[in-house]
Amino acid sequence: MEEKIRIGFYALTSCYGCQLQFAMMDEILHLLLNAEIVCWYMLDRDSAEDEPVDIAFIEGSVSTEEEVELVKKIRENAKIVVAVGACAIQGGVQSWANDKSLEELWKTVYGDAKVKFKPKMAEPVEKYIKVDYKLYGCPPEKKDFLYALGTFLIGSWPEDIDYPVCLECRLRGNPCVLLERGEPCLGPITRAGCNARCPAYSIACVGCRGAIGYDVAWFDSLARVFKEKGLTKEEILRRMKIFNAHNPKLEEIVNKVFEGVKE
Amino acid sequence: MKNLYLPITVDHIARVEGKGGVEIVIGDEGVKEVKLNIIEGPRFFEAITIGKKLEEALAVYPRICSFCSAAHKLTALEAAEKAVGFKPREEIQALREILYIGDMIESHALHLYLLVLPDYLGYSSPLNMVEKYKKEIEIALKLKNLGSWIMDVLGSRAIHQENAILGGFGKLPDKSTLENMKRKLKEALPLAEYTFELFAKLEQYSEVEGPITHMAVKPRNGVYGIYGDTISVSDGFEFPVEEYKKHIVERVVEHSFAKHSLYNGESPFMVGAISRIVNNVDLLYGRAKELYEAHRELLRSTNPFANNLAQALELVYFTERAIDLVDEVLVKWPVRPRDEVEIRNGFGVSITEAPRGLLVYALKVEDGRIAYADIITPTAMNLAMMEVHVRMMAEKHYRDDPERLKFLAEMVVRAYDPCISCSVHVVRL
Numbered sequence: 001m002e003e004k005i006r007i008g009f010y011a012l013t014s015c016y017g018c019q020l021q022f023a024m025m026d027e028i029l030h031l032l033l034n035a036e037i038v039c040w041y042m043l044d045r046d047s048a049e050d051e052p053v054d055i056a057f058i059e060g061s062v063s064t065e066e067e068v069e070l071v072k073k074i075r076e077n078a079k080i081v082v083a084v085g086a087c088a089i090q091g092g093v094q095s096w097a098n099d100k101s102l103e104e105l106w107k108t109v110y111g112d113a114k115v116k117f118k119p120k121m122a123e124p125v126e127k128y129i130k131v132d133y134k135l136y137g138c139p140p141e142k143k144d145f146l147y148a149l150g151t152f153l154i155g156s157w158p159e160d161i162d163y164p165v166c167l168e169c170r171l172r173g174n175p176c177v178l179l180e181r182g183e184p185c186l187g188p189i190t191r192a193g194c195n196a197r198c199p200a201y202s203i204a205c206v207g208c209r210g211a212i213g214y215d216v217a218w219f220d221s222l223a224r225v226f227k228e229k230g231l232t233k234e235e236i237l238r239r240m241k242i243f244n245a246h247n248p249k250l251e252e253i254v255n256k257v258f259e260g261v262k263e
Numbered sequence: 264m265k266n267l268y269l270p271i272t273v274d275h276i277a278r279v280e281g282k283g284g285v286e287i288v289i290g291d292e293g294v295k296e297v298k299l300n301i302i303e304g305p306r307f308f309e310a311i312t313i314g315k316k317l318e319e320a321l322a323v324y325p326r327i328c329s330f331c332s333a334a335h336k337l338t339a340l341e342a343a344e345k346a347v348g349f350k351p352r353e354e355i356q357a358l359r360e361i362l363y364i365g366d367m368i369e370s371h372a373l374h375l376y377l378l379v380l381p382d383y384l385g386y387s388s389p390l391n392m393v394e395k396y397k398k399e400i401e402i403a404l405k406l407k408n409l410g411s412w413i414m415d416v417l418g419s420r421a422i423h424q425e426n427a428i429l430g431g432f433g434k435l436p437d438k439s440t441l442e443n444m445k446r447k448l449k450e451a452l453p454l455a456e457y458t459f460e461l462f463a464k465l466e467q468y469s470e471v472e473g474p475i476t477h478m479a480v481k482p483r484n485g486v487y488g489i490y491g492d493t494i495s496v497s498d499g500f501e502f503p504v505e506e507y508k509k510h511i512v513e514r515v516v517e518h519s520f521a522k523h524s525l526y527n528g529e530s531p532f533m534v535g536a537i538s539r540i541v542n543n544v545d546l547l548y549g550r551a552k553e554l555y556e557a558h559r560e561l562l563r564s565t566n567p568f569a570n571n572l573a574q575a576l577e578l579v580y581f582t583e584r585a586i587d588l589v590d591e592v593l594v595k596w597p598v599r600p601r602d603e604v605e606i607r608n609g610f611g612v613s614i615t616e617a618p619r620g621l622l623v624y625a626l627k628v629e630d631g632r633i634a635y636a637d638i639i640t641p642t643a644m645n646l647a648m649m650e651v652h653v654r655m656m657a658e659k660h661y662r663d664d665p666e667r668l669k670f671l672a673e674m675v676v677r678a679y680d681p682c683i684s685c686s687v688h689v690v691r692l
Contacts, residue, residue: 013305015329016280041275043390044387045278046387047277108309108313109305109307110522115518115520122304197419203419
């Protein structure tokens with residue numbers, strides 16, 4: 001008998017939505033015939049955090065000192081590390097506060113009280129360990145999991161998506177939330193794969209799959225459109241940062257768009 | 264032996280939402296200390312949304328928790344609409360309640376079958392139960408899928424719904440989809456009843472039997488449900504939701520990123536399905552009422568394990584309730600999805616019944632932005648009571664095999680259906 005692929009699902013600080021999405025796929029029961037779950041606390045009491053696995057799925061942002069140690073341990077034990085969801089990849093919506101210091105946040109929430117664990121500003125997993133593959137989304141779509149698991153199980157490698165939500169939105173024939181209704185839709189800068197779920201409901205994209213990679217100038221052109229629509233620099237940055245707070249180039253790009261412009 | 268302190272710890276409680284542990288310290292005179300260590304990192308949701316646009320904050324709040332994202336979305340929405348002085352039309356309110364029920368059905372099915380049942384059947388994980396308990400897993404998935412599908416249709420997806428917005432919905436399904444929803448709900452009713460009968464047979468541990476103060480919403484319009492403007496306490500006291508801070512008093516404890524809540528600042532209390540049943544049983548109707556009458560001794564106020572069966576009863580109740588709500592909406596069809604909302608300055612408090620119990624959102628809006636936010640989640644309210652019950656269990660079993668004690672302590676915690684991710688976003692300002 002062939003050996004089963006050993007899988008671990010690990011949670012850092014998050015809403016558990018990626019795991020829930022994973023757990024709630026009916027197909028999982030078939031897929032798991034070919035896999036052994038070594039660690040998955042959300043569903044299994046017999047979980048072990050420090051055993052070797054073939055694939056480690058990590059959900060959540062690194063938000064405590066303990067979690068820094070945990071991700072390092074997971075990396076050591078895993079052949080493939082998959083960062084799952086907006087928290088693990090982009091630091092999550094909890095990173096949306098990067099204009100405020102940890103001390104300020106702590107004081108707002110806990111006052112002068114102390115807790116025995118050490119908190120940190122939320123950060124992406126990649127800040128601490130090498131990540132081999134990413135499943136984007138908040139949460140990722142079920143087909144993202146199926147595609148990734150399917151390709152891993154046949155010994156192949158899932159490919160990245162390099163086009164924006166707009167493309168899927170046009171293919172669906174939705175009216176444009178941005179150009180026709182003037183709403184601050186992030187579709188043009190956001191990685192596709194959701195089949196333009198929100199614009200199809202007539203709702204502006206909040207960018208949960210994160211910015212499209214490969215350093216193309218999407219931010220730049222969208223910032224220009226937003227500016228023409230009357231949004232201030234601060235408003236543009238705030239909205240683009242909901243799911244991209246750790247993007248090092250964002251501020252620089254938006255600043256350029258406003259260079260020499262009086263707000 | 265003197266002063267032998269033996270800490271019995273579960274570092275990571277399995278089959279709950281979020282990351283937490285139990286620590287039981289035993290000394291020569293018995294149980295010295297019981298702590299629920301909430302080690303999931305803090306996420307500061309209230310603090311990070313201050314100064315942000317109302318719509319953007321409303322897109323972010325549901326991300327507090329995936330198991331009850333619709334509950335977070337809809338409670339935040341109601342608080343925001345109260346703050347700006349907007350009242351949704353009746354049919355919009357009914358559709359929101361159906362969406363909320365989708366969350367209730369999904370969450371209860373998930374908790375009961377996938378998180379609780381394995382303990383009783385001797386499995387570490389529901390994934391291992393498939394071979395022998397195929398029927399149960401199938402029912403779990405059918406009920407879960409129904410809840411998810413309702414959230415897909417009305418909320419845009421099962422986790423982190425975007426299609427509930429200020430003034431109503433971005434888009435509504437067509438009439439045939441709602442009719443289909445009614446059909447699916449009717450088909451699910453026998454499965455919900457099967458669930459109730461199944462859980463009525465399971466043990467409720469007498470070790471944790473004792474008086475409990477229960478808190479629940481006093482539902483609007485006199486129908487057992489989710490929304491209300493008054494909170495009732497099982498000691499007979501009632502208070503308007505706006506006065507929540509006087510009666511649900513939070514404090515920071517050093518072993519937890521989640522705060523603890525105390526009734527009037529003094530005593531632990533419980534929220535959740537059993538609290539709803541205890542406080543509002545007279546408002547139940549239909550098949551759920553009959554099942555309650557037949558098993559009322561099991562649905563008692565004095566045992567946290569009754570919360571499991573109470574959730575099963577609610578699966579029946581909310582399935583029937585959703586059918587009635589769909590009918591209400593269909594009479595008024597076609598329904599306009601949304602109304603324009605004028606964003607004025609103001610302050611609003613909404614407290615609703617999330618799957619796990621009371622969920623508080625208090626929002627202040629200034630110039631279209633969040634100026635103040637306070638969120639108290641059911642798990643944060645339950646933590647103090649949970650520690651009391653884990654202690655009761657430990658006091659009866661501290662001489663047993665530590666593995667047995669750990670298992671029983673975890674079962675107590677699981678009966679509360681804690682949502683730990685939720686609990687660490689609790690805030691005082």
